[in-house]
Amino acid sequence: MAPVVELRGAIPMAVAAGMDIWKAYIIAVIGNMIPVPFIIIFIRSIFKWMRTKSPRLNRLVSRMEAKADSKAATVQKYEKLGLFILVAIPLPGTGAWTGALVAAMMDMRLRTAVPMILLGVMAAGIIVSMIVLGVVSI
Numbered sequence: 001m002a003p004v005v006e007l008r009g010a011i012p013m014a015v016a017a018g019m020d021i022w023k024a025y026i027i028a029v030i031g032n033m034i035p036v037p038f039i040i041i042f043i044r045s046i047f048k049w050m051r052t053k054s055p056r057l058n059r060l061v062s063r064m065e066a067k068a069d070s071k072a073a074t075v076q077k078y079e080k081l082g083l084f085i086l087v088a089i090p091l092p093g094t095g096a097w098t099g100a101l102v103a104a105m106m107d108m109r110l111r112t113a114v115p116m117i118l119l120g121v122m123a124a125g126i127i128v129s130m131i132v133l134g135v136v137s138i
Contacts (some may be wrong), residue, residue: 006095007032007121011128021133027127032096032121033114039100040113067093068105075102080116083108087120090128095119 009029014024046063050057069094075082087099096117103113 006093006097007125008090008128011125012132021129026130029118029121029125032125033118035042036096036100036117037095037110037114040108040110042103043101063102065105068098068101071098071102072106075106080112082118083113084123085117087117088123088127091122094109095124 007025008087009022010028010031011024013023019027047061049107071086072084075110083099083103086094086102087096088094099120100118102115103117
């Protein structure tokens with residue numbers, strides 16, 4: 001799973017390769033969720049370490065934090081529902097990795113953030129699957 005495409009790319013690629021849509025959906029959801037708790041728990045420490053290594057990494061961390069801050073307004077306004085919405089909309093710049101980053105930056109607890117991110121990933125997977133099957137046109 002790459003942080004840019006996540007399941008939005010995994011499901012269409014798997015189906016194009018001949019995999020059953022439901023198998024692709026389940027694998028994509030599981031694969032998308034694997035890094036989430038680790039991102040929430042460790043990203044602040046990783047960012048702190050990266051900032052000390054080079055000016056280039058410091059700028060990268062600043063950009064990632066700015067991205068999280070720009071998405072945080074929705075989450076702050078609607079709390080758990082906002083996190084779900086952020087993750088569920090299958091567009092670039094949204095998704096589980098971004099949701100986990102925002103949750104970490106907002107100091108959300110794992111037991112609050114992970115279920116909302118999981119529900120959002122499942123919803124995004126259903127939307128992408130319907131598009132792949134031609135049920136919904138873009």
